[in-house]
Amino acid sequence: MIRFENVGLRYDMGPEVLRDLTFEIRRQSFQFLTGPSGAGKTSLLRMLFLALRPTRGLITVLGRDVATLSRKDLPSIRRRIGVVFQDFRLLDHMTTYENVALPLRVRGRQEHEYRQDVVDLIKWVGLGERLDALPIVLSGGEKQRAAIARALIDQPDILLADEPTGNVDAPLARRLLRLFLELNRSGTAVVIATHDLGLMEQVDARRLVLADGRLEIYD
Amino acid sequence: MTDTAAPSTAGPSRTQRLVATLRGRGQTPIVPAGNVAGRALTTVIAIMTFLAALTVGAVSLVTDTAGRWQNDISNEITVQVKPADGLDMAQALETVRQIALQTPGVKGATVLDEAATGRLLEPWLGEGVDLQELPVPRLVVVSIDTGDPPNFEFMRQELQEAVPQADLDDHRAWVSRLVTMARTVVFVGVFVLALVIVATTLTVVFATRGAMSGNRHIVEVLHFVGARSSFIAREFERHFLRLGLIGAAAGGAVAIVVFVVLGHLTEANRQTPEADQISALFGSFTIGWTGYVGVLLLVATVAALTALTSRLTVTRHLAEIDMISPVEN
Ligand SMILES: Nc1ncnc2c1ncn2[C@@H]1O[C@H](COP(=O)(O)OP(=O)(O)O)[C@@H](O)[C@H]1O
Numbered sequence: 001m002i003r004f005e006n007v008g009l010r011y012d013m014g015p016e017v018l019r020d021l022t023f024e025i026r027r028q029s030f031q032f033l034t035g036p037s038g039a040g041k042t043s044l045l046r047m048l049f050l051a052l053r054p055t056r057g058l059i060t061v062l063g064r065d066v067a068t069l070s071r072k073d074l075p076s077i078r079r080r081i082g083v084v085f086q087d088f089r090l091l092d093h094m095t096t097y098e099n100v101a102l103p104l105r106v107r108g109r110q111e112h113e114y115r116q117d118v119v120d121l122i123k124w125v126g127l128g129e130r131l132d133a134l135p136i137v138l139s140g141g142e143k144q145r146a147a148i149a150r151a152l153i154d155q156p157d158i159l160l161a162d163e164p165t166g167n168v169d170a171p172l173a174r175r176l177l178r179l180f181l182e183l184n185r186s187g188t189a190v191v192i193a194t195h196d197l198g199l200m201e202q203v204d205a206r207r208l209v210l211a212d213g214r215l216e217i218y219d
Numbered sequence: 220m221t222d223t224a225a226p227s228t229a230g231p232s233r234t235q236r237l238v239a240t241l242r243g244r245g246q247t248p249i250v251p252a253g254n255v256a257g258r259a260l261t262t263v264i265a266i267m268t269f270l271a272a273l274t275v276g277a278v279s280l281v282t283d284t285a286g287r288w289q290n291d292i293s294n295e296i297t298v299q300v301k302p303a304d305g306l307d308m309a310q311a312l313e314t315v316r317q318i319a320l321q322t323p324g325v326k327g328a329t330v331l332d333e334a335a336t337g338r339l340l341e342p343w344l345g346e347g348v349d350l351q352e353l354p355v356p357r358l359v360v361v362s363i364d365t366g367d368p369p370n371f372e373f374m375r376q377e378l379q380e381a382v383p384q385a386d387l388d389d390h391r392a393w394v395s396r397l398v399t400m401a402r403t404v405v406f407v408g409v410f411v412l413a414l415v416i417v418a419t420t421l422t423v424v425f426a427t428r429g430a431m432s433g434n435r436h437i438v439e440v441l442h443f444v445g446a447r448s449s450f451i452a453r454e455f456e457r458h459f460l461r462l463g464l465i466g467a468a469a470g471g472a473v474a475i476v477v478f479v480v481l482g483h484l485t486e487a488n489r490q491t492p493e494a495d496q497i498s499a500l501f502g503s504f505t506i507g508w509t510g511y512v513g514v515l516l517l518v519a520t521v522a523a524l525t526a527l528t529s530r531l532t533v534t535r536h537l538a539e540i541d542m543i544s545p546v547e548n
């Protein structure tokens with residue numbers, strides 16, 4: 001579904017942050033992306049969801065060579081990729097419900113058609129009581145779950161999550177992990193970037209480990 | 220901001236629904252409604268609209284007045300008889316009157332009597348002047364059939380032969396000068412309007428760019444949830460249409476109030492000699508319906524222009540904000 005071949009990345013004139021990355025994210029697969037802080041996990045995710053172009057190498061996303069994509073092509077590809085940011089990026093002036101519904105609204109869907117789906121998903125992530133709350137009154141864990149719900153609302157082919165358990169306590173982290181596994185069983189490929197070893201120990205899954213700008217893969 | 224689009228079970232009232240529709244499909248606007256920059260822009264748009272509306276009012280006033288002058292004047296011509304040694308003024312005036320009345324196309328002719336002449340000259344000579352003692356020219360006012368006007372050249376010759384001191388003034392020089400002046404005023408007005416529109420457009424361009432960078436995080440989120448440029452541009456357009464409408468309506472409303480108040484003031488002052496002069500020139504300071512319609516059109520134009528400008532600006536600069544910076548094509 002996503003293929004990297006000899007991908008390298010540097011910011012401006014800086015040193016190469018990522019070097020010679022070659023790997024593939026398969027349909028319906030589940031993997032952790034790990035490595036110490038500053039290893040380049042976020043940078044790699046940003047290339048995965050078309051927020052960053054590599055300085056060299058070839059990236060193919062959903063069958064399209066990223067280098068040849070024009071700006072017009074980006075929305076239709078991004079619509080099949082769900083992203084959970086480390087800092088959530090919820091819109092502050094919108095309620096939980098509106099934030100989660102945003103991807104559908106952006107796609108031009110009518111609110112009366114999707115309202116129930118959005119409410120159901122918000123309940124599924126355990127925010128049923130917080131439908132009308134603004135992000136400012138949500139706790140870190142609640143924002144995390146709102147961000148996850150927003151990434152999932154249009155049933156993406158792949159979910160990319162950056163440190164999705166970074167802001168929550170261990171029990172909630174386990175619940176979120178179960179949520180991702182359930183999502184994966186229903187057919188979505190999942191990539192979780194984390195440096196939380198405890199989290200990874202709970203699942204026997206593929207690991208992409210970044211160190212010194214290089215990637216090692218443990219299947 | 221927490222109110223609309225909540226999936227509450229209680230049905231919203233009719234008014235709530237209407238308000239919600241005005242606010243955009245019942246959902247919180249994606250570009251947040253109120254901030255300082257937005258208020259500043261609304262104020263600028265209000266001021267610009269006010270100035271433009273005053274210009275529209277002035278232009279409409281001048282064209283209406285010029286039209287009225289032109290009509291009045293072409294209803295009437297005057298024959299002036301200059302005093303001269305040995306000229307019997309009363310006799311001469313009567314001759315002129317008779318010749319005028321005999322000319323085809325003339326509906327009537329009256330000698331402006333001494334009292335009226337005195338009033339006409341009062342501002343220059345003061346009250347109670349004995350006109351008999353002064354060599355003052357006298358006038359015969361001839362009203363003409365505008366549908367079938369007399370031959371002025373023929374009439375002028377006839378008069379000259381009978382009374383060499385008579386001088387027919389058909390006001391043509393006046394009218395053409397008036398028309399030129401009115402055209403100049405209209406031209407200047409259109410120029411001022413153009414300036415105001417350019418200034419408004421530029422202001423909106425900068426405000427839109429400001430709003431885009433101020434809401435950059437929102438644009439980024441919209442991008443990664445898959446929004447197309449057209450969707451984002453439409454959201455900004457709606458935001459600025461709202462600001463533009465509020466500003467333009469406020470500016471237009473104040474301008475209309477100013478028109479009405481000025482109209483009333485000149486109306487009330489009509490009894491005084493000063494106001495007499497003003498209303499002799501302009502009628503009362505009343506803006507005709509063209510002026511009011513012009514102001515309404517102006518409000519709509521400014522709002523539409525604001526929305527369109529911001530849309531174009533957003534479309535043009537969206538690429539800078541997209542997270543990936545691809546080769547443009
Ligand atoms: N926008 C940026 N500009 C310059 N350097 C950056 C930028 N983002 C990240 N980096 C650098 O790239 C390296 C990897 O960062 P990051 O991808 O955030 O790592 P991780 O998510 O694994 O902590 C770090 O050295 C960081 O300083």
Ligand SMILES: [Mg+2]
Nearest residue numbers: 041042086162
């Ligand atoms: Mg990171």
